[in-house]
Amino acid sequence: MTNEKREPKRKIRVGVIFGGRSGEHEVSLMSARSVMDALDREKYEVVPIGITKEGEWVVGDPMKALAEGEKTAELATLLPHPNSSALMRLEWQETEPATLSAVAELDVVFPVLHGPYGEDGTVQGLLELAGLPYVGAGVVGSAVGMDKAIFKYVMAANGLPVLPWRLVLSKRWSADQTAVLDEIETALTYPVFTKPANLGSSVGVNKCHNREELIAGLTEAAAYDRRVVVEQGINARELEVSVLGNEDPIASVVGEIRPKRAFYDYVAKYVSDDSELIIPAELEPEVAEKVRALAIRAYQAIDCAGLGRVDLLMDRDNGRLYINEINTIPGFTRISMYPKLWEATGISYPELLDRLIELALDRHEEKSRLRTSFELESGE
Ligand SMILES: Nc1ncnc2c1ncn2[C@@H]1O[C@H](COP(=O)(O)OP(=O)(O)O)[C@@H](O)[C@H]1O
Ligand SMILES: [Mg+2]
Structure with missing residues (x-):
């Protein structure tokens, strides 16, 4: 039937979420602009959301609304009902x-959110x-990728190398400073790094060379x-690898x-912007x-x-490797490390986006085939 008109294939409707309640709000806007372009x-x-x-949550022209803090932005929401894939305008x-009122039926969502309330499982929970x-x-x-302490436990349980570290609860720090300091000084040697367990972008991270600096850092x-998290500081080379995939992930050049x-x-x-990115890293x-x-292995360990x-640290003194962290939504501008590593490995930025959307659809498909109820067989 040659003269029959073919239905043009319907486009995949992608909701791109950006901004967020995070210190990395502005970084997210930059990443999302690149993705949407x-x-x-x-x-x-x-x-755009x-x-x-x-x-x-705002729709309409949300990039403008966020950048300019416009009060006229249209509010929106998603409902936590399965099978309601509509983005809703909320008056x-x-x-x-x-x-x-429905704004659009979404086929897939691309959260381009860095840090808390976006990269930590909260938005992912709503989408589930x-x-x-x-x-x-x-x-x-x-969530595991976000929490530096839980992340280290999971790495260690899988035999993956992490630097010596200690967890300090803020409550305990305010209650018993001397005991905390003594404990850290027994377990680790200066310099040490102090880090809030659940932030990113180095916010609140300090390198402490002595007790006084440790007090300030904590x-x-x-x-x-x-x-x-208080972690042993080393004289480190900082190595990063991009990983892509679901059950059978692939790794980029280092x-x-x-x-x-x-x-x-x-x-x-983000400010001086003069750090050098070397791709590929000079390594044997x-x-x-x-x-x-x-x-x-680190990627698979956290599912x-x-x-x-x-991100890994390599000790310059002895060449030992340590897993430092995983960013589950890494910076995604065209000049960010994640896409640049793929480009160097042979996957262009637009192709990377195609693959990510395909992986999202595959994973959802796979999950939707799982049983969601349990019934005892009769006679048991
Ligand atoms: N144990 C360490 N030894 C040496 N440098 C470190 C160590 N931990 C962190 N750093 C330095 O601090 C930076 C930020 O720490 P990181 O754990 O990556 O936090 P963030 O999640 O904020 O990026 C690292 O990129 C590195 O330069
Ligand atoms: Mg880091």
Whole structure:
């Protein structure tokens, strides 16, 4: 039937979520702009969804609304009902009953959110409840990737190398400073790093060379989080690997970051912007292989999915490798390490987006085939 008109294939409707209640709000906007610019409009219809710093979801022109703090932004929401894949506009005035109207039926969601309330499993939980496929790790992978302490426990349980460290509860720090300091000084040697367990972008991270600096570091980190990680500092090379996939992930070439400052702190990451990215890192081939294999094992250990950037530290004094962290939604601008490593490995930025959306749909498909109820066989 040659003259029959073929239905044009319907485009995949991708909700791109950005912004969020996080110190990395601005970084997320940059990543999301790059993602939305690169999504192939022949294949995808893009629905931008912003989350303000206060946590309100906005549609319409959310990038503008977030950038300019416009009060006219249209509020939106997703419902935690499976099979309700519609993004809803929410009209809500104090004196009137609230009304909901569908903005768009989404096929898949791409959360381009960094840090708390986005990269930590919270948004992923809502998307699970709504029954929507989404890019990236699920609830557990996201949460474990976010919490530096739990992450280290999971690495250690899988025989993966992490630096010596101690967990300090902020409550305990305020109650018994001397005991905490003594304990850390017994377990570790200066310099040590103090880190809030659940932030990113080096916010609240300090390198402490003595007791006085340790007190300041713990106090600052405890102001950000209920839990603080204190970690053995080493003279480190910083290596990063991009990982892509669900059950059978692949690893990119290894990259290296050479910060110009004392360490790769917030200023080095986003303000001075003068850190060197070396792709591929200068490593013996067998060392690079080892780094990539460790990255894949770390990724699988936390049940990561879709994507993740695994950051490792290599001790310059003896060449030992340690897993530092996984970012389950790594920086995603065109000049960010995650896509640049893939480009160097042979996967272009737009192709990377295609693969991530495909992986999201595959994973959802696979999950939807699982049994959700249990019935005893009769006679048992
Ligand atoms: N144990 C360590 N030894 C040496 N440098 C470290 C250590 N831990 C962290 N750093 C430095 O601090 C930076 C930020 O720490 P990181 O754990 O990666 O936190 P974030 O999640 O905020 O990126 C690292 O990129 C590195 O430069
Ligand atoms: Mg880091």
